[in-house]
Amino acid sequence: xxxxxxxxxxxxxxxxxxxxxxxxxxxxxxxxxxxxxxxxxxxxxxxxxxxxxxxxxxxxxxxxxxxxxxxxxxxxxxxxxxxxxxxxxxxxxxxxxxxxxxxxxxxxxxxxxxxxxxxxxxxxxxxxxxxxxxxxxxxxxxxxxxxxxxxxxxxxxxxxxxxxxxxxxxxxxxxxxxxxxxxxxxxxxxxxxxxxxxxxxxxxxxxxxxxxxxxxxxxxxxxxxxxxxxxxxxxxxxxxxxxxxxxxxxxxxxxxxxxxxxxxxxxxxxxxxxxxxxxxxxxxxxxxxxxxxxxxxxxxxxxxxxxxxxxxxxxxxxxxxxxxxxxxxxxxxxxxxxxxxxxxxxxxxxxxxxxxxxxxxxxxxx
Amino acid sequence: xxxxxxxxxxxxxxxxxxxxxxxxxxxxxxxxxxxxxxxxxxxxxxxxxxxxxxxxxxxxxxxxxxxxxxxxxxxxxxxxxxxxxxxxxxxxxxxxxxxxxxxxxxxxxxxxxxxxxxxxxxxxxxxxxxxxxxxxxxxxxxxxxxxxxxxxxxxxxxxxxxxxxxxxxxxxxxxxxxxxxxxxxxxxxxxxxxxxxxxxxxxxxxxxxxxxxxxxxxxxxxxxxxxxxxxxxxxxxxxxxxxxxxxxxxxxxxxxxxxxxxxxxxxxxxxxxxxxxxxxxxxxxxxxxxxxxxxxxxxxxxxxxxxxxxxxxxxxxxxxxxxxxxxxxxxxxxxxxxxxxxxxxxxxxxxxxxxxxxxxxxxxxxxxxxxxxxxxxxxxxxxxxxxxxxxxxxxxxxxxxxxxxxxxxxxxxxxxxxxxxxxxxxxxxxxxxxxxxxxxxxxxxxxxxxxxxxxxxxxxxxxxxxxxxxxxxxxxxxxxxxxxxxxxxxxxxxxxxxxxxxxxxxxxxxxxxxxxxxxxxxxxxxxxxxxxxxxxxxxxxxxxxxxxxxxxxxxxxxxxxxxxxxxxxxxxxxxxxxxxxxxxxxxxxxxxxxxxxxxxxxxxxxxxxxxxxxxxxxxxxxxxxxx
Numbered sequence: 001x002x003x004x005x006x007x008x009x010x011x012x013x014x015x016x017x018x019x020x021x022x023x024x025x026x027x028x029x030x031x032x033x034x035x036x037x038x039x040x041x042x043x044x045x046x047x048x049x050x051x052x053x054x055x056x057x058x059x060x061x062x063x064x065x066x067x068x069x070x071x072x073x074x075x076x077x078x079x080x081x082x083x084x085x086x087x088x089x090x091x092x093x094x095x096x097x098x099x100x101x102x103x104x105x106x107x108x109x110x111x112x113x114x115x116x117x118x119x120x121x122x123x124x125x126x127x128x129x130x131x132x133x134x135x136x137x138x139x140x141x142x143x144x145x146x147x148x149x150x151x152x153x154x155x156x157x158x159x160x161x162x163x164x165x166x167x168x169x170x171x172x173x174x175x176x177x178x179x180x181x182x183x184x185x186x187x188x189x190x191x192x193x194x195x196x197x198x199x200x201x202x203x204x205x206x207x208x209x210x211x212x213x214x215x216x217x218x219x220x221x222x223x224x225x226x227x228x229x230x231x232x233x234x235x236x237x238x239x240x241x242x243x244x245x246x247x248x249x250x251x252x253x254x255x256x257x258x259x260x261x262x263x264x265x266x267x268x269x270x271x272x273x274x275x276x277x278x279x280x281x282x283x284x285x286x287x288x289x290x291x292x293x294x295x296x297x298x299x300x301x302x303x304x305x306x307x308x309x310x311x312x313x314x315x316x317x318x319x320x321x322x323x324x325x326x327x328x329x330x331x332x333x334x335x336x337x338x339x340x341x342x343x344x345x346x347x348x349x350x351x352x353x354x355x356x357x358x359x360x361x362x363x364x365x366x
Numbered sequence: 367x368x369x370x371x372x373x374x375x376x377x378x379x380x381x382x383x384x385x386x387x388x389x390x391x392x393x394x395x396x397x398x399x400x401x402x403x404x405x406x407x408x409x410x411x412x413x414x415x416x417x418x419x420x421x422x423x424x425x426x427x428x429x430x431x432x433x434x435x436x437x438x439x440x441x442x443x444x445x446x447x448x449x450x451x452x453x454x455x456x457x458x459x460x461x462x463x464x465x466x467x468x469x470x471x472x473x474x475x476x477x478x479x480x481x482x483x484x485x486x487x488x489x490x491x492x493x494x495x496x497x498x499x500x501x502x503x504x505x506x507x508x509x510x511x512x513x514x515x516x517x518x519x520x521x522x523x524x525x526x527x528x529x530x531x532x533x534x535x536x537x538x539x540x541x542x543x544x545x546x547x548x549x550x551x552x553x554x555x556x557x558x559x560x561x562x563x564x565x566x567x568x569x570x571x572x573x574x575x576x577x578x579x580x581x582x583x584x585x586x587x588x589x590x591x592x593x594x595x596x597x598x599x600x601x602x603x604x605x606x607x608x609x610x611x612x613x614x615x616x617x618x619x620x621x622x623x624x625x626x627x628x629x630x631x632x633x634x635x636x637x638x639x640x641x642x643x644x645x646x647x648x649x650x651x652x653x654x655x656x657x658x659x660x661x662x663x664x665x666x667x668x669x670x671x672x673x674x675x676x677x678x679x680x681x682x683x684x685x686x687x688x689x690x691x692x693x694x695x696x697x698x699x700x701x702x703x704x705x706x707x708x709x710x711x712x713x714x715x716x717x718x719x720x721x722x723x724x725x726x727x728x729x730x731x732x733x734x735x736x737x738x739x740x741x742x743x744x745x746x747x748x749x750x751x752x753x754x755x756x757x758x759x760x761x762x763x764x765x766x767x768x769x770x771x772x773x774x775x776x777x778x779x780x781x782x783x784x785x786x787x788x789x790x791x792x793x794x795x796x797x798x799x800x801x802x803x804x805x806x807x808x809x810x811x812x813x814x815x816x817x818x819x820x821x822x823x824x825x826x827x828x829x830x831x832x833x834x835x836x837x838x839x840x841x842x843x844x845x846x847x848x849x850x851x852x853x854x855x856x857x858x859x860x861x862x863x864x865x866x867x868x869x870x871x872x873x874x875x876x877x878x879x880x881x882x883x884x885x886x887x888x889x890x891x892x893x894x895x896x897x898x899x900x901x902x903x904x905x906x907x908x909x910x911x912x913x914x915x916x917x918x919x920x921x922x923x924x925x926x927x928x929x930x931x932x933x934x935x936x937x938x939x940x941x942x943x944x945x946x947x948x949x950x951x952x953x954x955x956x957x958x959x960x961x962x963x964x965x966x967x968x969x970x971x972x973x974x975x976x977x978x979x980x981x982x983x984x985x986x987x988x989x990x991x992x993x
Contacts, residue, residue, distance in 0.1 A: 038823065038910040042830055046753035049834060061845060068849040071870050073785070081785075088782050095772045102739060102768045109746040110761055113682070114753065120951055121944040122748035125685040130744070131737065138736040142729045145779060150722050152781035157718030173545065173636070196635040203635070233715075237636040238539040239648060241713070241788065245854040245867045248785045252714045254648055255538055256632025259715030284865050288788040288856040290532045291539060292546040293457050297864035 040115075047114035054107040074246055075276065077267040077283070077304070080156045081248030087152055091145055160262035164228035167221065169285075170202045171233075171240030171253040174294030176285055177201050178221040182213025183314050184342075188232070189214050193255075196236065199324045203236075206321075206330040212342045215317040220301040221285065223265055224310040230262040241289035244302060246272070252289055265304045272304075398509070400501030401926055405508050406487035407819060410812070412515060413479020414896070418889075419519075420470035423463045425886050430455045432879025434861055448527070457860040461530040462548050464858055466522065468533025469556070473563060474518070476666040476804045478511050481605075484669055484811050485574045485598040487819065491917035492592050494583025494934060496927045496987065499576040503569050510566035514559045521555035529556035532858060534659065537630040537651050541622045544637045554623070557616050564613045567605050574602040583916070583987075585936040585980040590955065592915050592940040593686060596693050597672025600700045601665050607704070608661040615654035622646070649714055656707035663800050664703045668696060670807020671738065671767070674760040676940075677814050678742060680913045681757035682749030683951050685941035688741045695734035695741075702731045712780040713787050721780045728778035732771070739768045750944065750951070754911065755829025756814035762837045763806040769841075770798025773848065788858075791851025794844045802840045809836075812896070817910045821923040822903030824895050832891045839885025846874050846881075914940045914954045933987050935980050937973070 076082045113121075168179040168188055179202055181188045189204055189211020196203040201218070204211045223229045233242055235253035242261070243250045251261040273281045283302035287295055305313070321327060321342045331339040396404060426445075429436055437453035438445075448459040486504065490497055498504045521528040530548025531540040535556065543550040578599045582591075591599075621627040622643075630651045631643035679686040686692060708716060708724040742764045751757065773795040776782050786792060809832075816824050855868050862868040862875070909918040916936065920928050934956035942953040947965035959966050960974045 038907060040752050040754050040826055042827060043753055046758065046830055047751075053834075053838065057841065064846060064849070068846070068853075068871075068874060071853040072849070073852055074854060074867055084781050084785060087779075088776065088785075091776055091779065091782065095775060098736075099769060099772050102743065103765055105743045106746065106761060106765050106768075109743065109749075110751060110753075113746060113749045113751050115683075115750050119750050121683040121750040123685060123944050123946055124687065124744070124748065125941065126688050126691070127744075131688050131691050131741070134740040135733060135737055139730075139733050142732050142775070145775065146726050146729050149725060149779035149781045153718065153722060153725065153779075156781060156784070157721070193633040193635045194640045196640060198638070237634055238542065238545050239536055243788075243854075243856065245785075250713050250784050250787055254715055255634045256644070257647060257649065257715060280866075282866065284867055286856060286865055286867075289536070290461065290858045293461070295461075296457070296859035296861055299864055 043115050047111045050107045050110040054104065057103075075267075075272065076246065076248055077272060078247040078249070078263045078265050080152070080263055081246070083152055084156075084248055087148055090148070094141060094145070156263075160230040160260070161228045164230040164262055165224055166230045166232060167223065168202070168232045168234065169221065169242055169253070170236055171242070171287065171291070171298070172201070172236040173238065173292050174287075174298050175218055176221075176240075176242075176287075176298060176300040177216055177218045178300070179204070179214055179216045180314060180317070181210070182215060182319060183311075184213040185210055191234075193236065195330075200320070200327065201236075202234070204320055206327055206339070207332050207335075209335050209338055212321055212331075212335075212339045213319050215314075215319045215323075217317065220303060222303045222305060222310055222313050224307050225268045225271075225304050226264065226266050227307070228262055228264050230260060233259045233261065238291050239289045240287045240291050240298070243286045243288040244283065245286070246283050247302075250288060268304045268306060270305075398505060400497070400505045402486045402490050402498045402501070402504060403819070403924065403928075405504050406483050408508050409478060409482030409486060409511070410819075412512065413475050413483060413808075414893070416470050416474040416479065416515065418893070420467050420475055421886055421889065423467040423470070425883055426455070427460055427463045427467070428879040428882045430460055430860070431862070432875040432877070432882075434863070455860075458530060458547050459527055460860045461532075461546075461858065462527045462552070465530050465533055465535075465548065466518075466528050469518070469529070471801065472533060472662065472666065473560070474511075474515060476801070476808070477567065477605075477662070478563070480804060480808045480811075481598070481601055481665065481669050482508070482511065482570060483808075484594070484673060484815070485570070485602065487815065488594055488917065489574055489577050489598055490581070491818070491920060491924070491928060492595055492915050492940075493578060493581065493586055494916050494929075494936065495577060495581035496929075496933070498573050499581060500573055504573050507566045507569035507573065510562050510569065514563035514566060517555050517559035517562065521552050521559070524551050524555070526550045526552060528552040534652075534655060535619070536655075537619060537622065537648050538634055541619060541630055542634070542636060542641075543623075557620050557623075560616055561613060564609045564616075567609050571602040571605045571609075574598055575606065578602075583933045583936055584983040586955075589690075590936055590939045593675035593689070593692055593696075594669075594672040594915075597668045597675070597696060600696050601668045601672075604661045604665050604668070604700055604703060608658040608665075611654055612658035615651055615658075618654075619651065649711070649716065652711050652714060653708070656710045657704075659710065660707040661700075661703040663796070664699055666804045667767075667800050667807075668700070670763060670804040670810075671696070673807045673811040673814070674742070674763050676915065677754075677756045677760040677810050678745050678764075679941050679943060680814075680911050680952075681752045681754055681760075682746055683752070683943045684745055684749045685939075685943055686741070687744040687747075688737070689939065689941060691737055692741055695737045698734040699731060702727060702734070706731065706778075709778050709780070709783075712783045718780075725778060725780045729775060731778075732775055735767075735771050739764060739771075752911075753830065754813065755824070755826060755833055756810045756911075758830060758833040758837075759806045759810035759813065762833065763803050763810065765837075766798050766803040766806060766840065770795055770800070770803060770844075774799060785854065786851060788856055789851040790847050790855045790857055793857050794847035794851055797847075798840070798844050802844070806836075809833075809892070814911065815917075816896075816899065816903075817906035817922075818917055818920075818924075820900050820903070821906055822899050823906050823910065824899040824903060828891055828895045832888060832895065835888035835891070836885055839881055839888060842881035843878050843885060846878050850874055850878070909954075912950070912952050914942060914952050916940075916955055919954060919956055935983075937977060937980065938970075 073085050076085050166181055170177045187210040190208040191203045192205050193203050195205055204214055233251050233253045235255045240253040247263055247265060249261055249263055251259050273279055285300040285302050287298035319342050325343045328339060438449050438455055439453040442449045448456045526547040529552045530546055539545050540549050540553050618629040622629050622631055628643035628646035630648050631646040634641045675686050706724060706728045708720055709728040712721045777795055813824060813829050850871055906922055908922050919934050936955045937958040938955055940955050944951045945965045953962055958977045959970050960977060
């Protein structure tokens, strides 16, 4: 790489030298008498340049493509991801044809039809048949691309299957928070942005009994392999965008307007570690909508694992109420008994409530 | 009725000017001038200054991205506190740089600098008018732009930095000062500046449209207009329809920021506090913004395409191929430009069905664009091409336009956009197709019409060297940038070390940055050539490129009113190059068919009878009517 940069720099230095040499001619030329004839010098050189650049460009684009290819579209790990990848390369393949054709013609014609003395251009103002051809051919190709794209798009954005695992992901400055529906009821509880505070980061509404077994995680998200996962996406403060590069998942997180995206991951983290030969490989969730100073580092780890490990992991997580038992105060009287099930017995005692910061609230439980 | 009154006022106005021509002082002549040529130069020089600032910013953040370990302490004298003691760029200021680069280049350079310069300069000269329909409004247009520039420039010096939420300024980030330092005073000034900028564009646009419709010279029917004028007219119409929508979105954002409304804000908890706003929608802003934002792409690009059409035909010594198809494709592109805006929003949570509709409409744009591309190529075919710098930049434009446009077909496909949205693939795509292509249009125009503007020639060899370095540089920057995008690198990232999936391509990013710096340095050749030639360039003959359009029939340095004596009448289209049988390889528009019997086609001989009628009109000469 450094050699190439050095070469480019060298070419540049040489050209600058040429420029300076030419400048002296310019300065000399200023005092020449004015004539009515403007002659444009360098016809041959510029014509030749078009061919040089054509050849040089073709070689460098081919070489750089082969060189860069290893990181293109990181290994897709979702079913729809492989479909869009195929579509991408199919479209790119088709588009490469006009790219090469058009650029070749531009450069070749520029060289071939450069100015010759006592030569006259061909007066050729129109040809309807020709124009019709290059209106219809692109239109047909576009129709093909639109159709394949539209099919993929409507499948990807269709409603999630009923058995999809529902996980909520909330963006805030500057991290993601995952919320799970819990192991008992499998339903996400309500939320309200007005209930957000330092502990209750996503505004879980504890007056809804579905939220009693919900648990959150601010650093990693686990999902089961080979099962549809429906992400319910929210934002707390400004726009964010959930981006999981290996899953080909991207969807904005919008304050006040929940969004969603469902997909099926079919390679576990362990599979990918084996496949890429990188024992430290991890799926990552990033942010792709500018959200402020920490935008470039809103990282969350994504773990894809088999159903058993996933269930086990979920069961090991302590629910929100377990972590912050003082929030029992927010549970309405008639549901208290139900909520107590999710709170460890010793945590309910005031002397032991050391886990949270809200000591004041835990005394009010009595 | 009112149109005629307006015309009479204009005539009266013009007369006054002629009578007091000698009495004009410095201020009237160069500062608050109502002459379209001076206003064009004001736009051009301001645009060039902004371009220097805007491109310099891109070099600074390219150093940050490509050479992240470099010590930037040497920038401390300029950037002060934005460079840390360790010589690192502040992450907030990085976002500010990205934002201001986008704003400056899109609006101040490629909208004002390109349209403002060439619409003003060429419309009266190419349609055969004494000046714009309203010189006063034209002057106001520039000075509103100047005011917008001063406000935007001032925002660069704020303690909290200029606006920094991306050039698209999506709320809530841009609406909440507590979300980001750049959303404070910097954003207030950005919004104020843009409001004045929009006023400036509207004043200019109304003038361009009125002038083209009302002030064409005798015989200059719409089917004889050069394609430059067609492109300026269509551009002005686009701006007139879409800029007010941006103004409304800006005003609503100002209300949200300062008067407690909730147009774009809802359910927000920030800095330990839940805000009272409910019911607003950030997506509403995106719809309003992109309703301008997408036509804006064509506002930037169409003048470049118009200039290219003219320059390619002149220097290939051939008529432009498919004149009517060129107009039709521009009209088609302009119409479609209004109904594709939501392809910027496929993954914002918009209804997926809408996404399908907008994907379909977006991909249709490829058809008129393809027609344009192929027509340019056929114009080159069997030409007799003179490589003036203007011509080189026009050929370069066609290459960039096609190469960059093709990847748009990928991005317009909503299924593929999921992965590529907001990655460097998008950045590479629009920089090629709208950034670099339009900038090439600007360069082509400057090189081609410099003799008419300043009566002197720019140095050709330097122009050619400038072209090759820029052309190669642009491709060296943006081809590898596509690779980075395909690998999934998100845009507007301060650094790429936070993630494993972006922790690669160090060499590629370094290559892009170095190529960008080299291309930047190449622009100084242009700057030197431009400013040196204004004062010391070789004196230009009247028609240096042997071109057909009317501006070359005016004196070398046209005075007030453009033509001494009568405005020439027009008898033919502007593309009679290399006509079989003709003595020269060009026949200017003001040569009647009766004088070119040797080269007339049969149907043109029939037009000779109409020449008397054309000559006897004098309706549009503001000077002549009152004498």
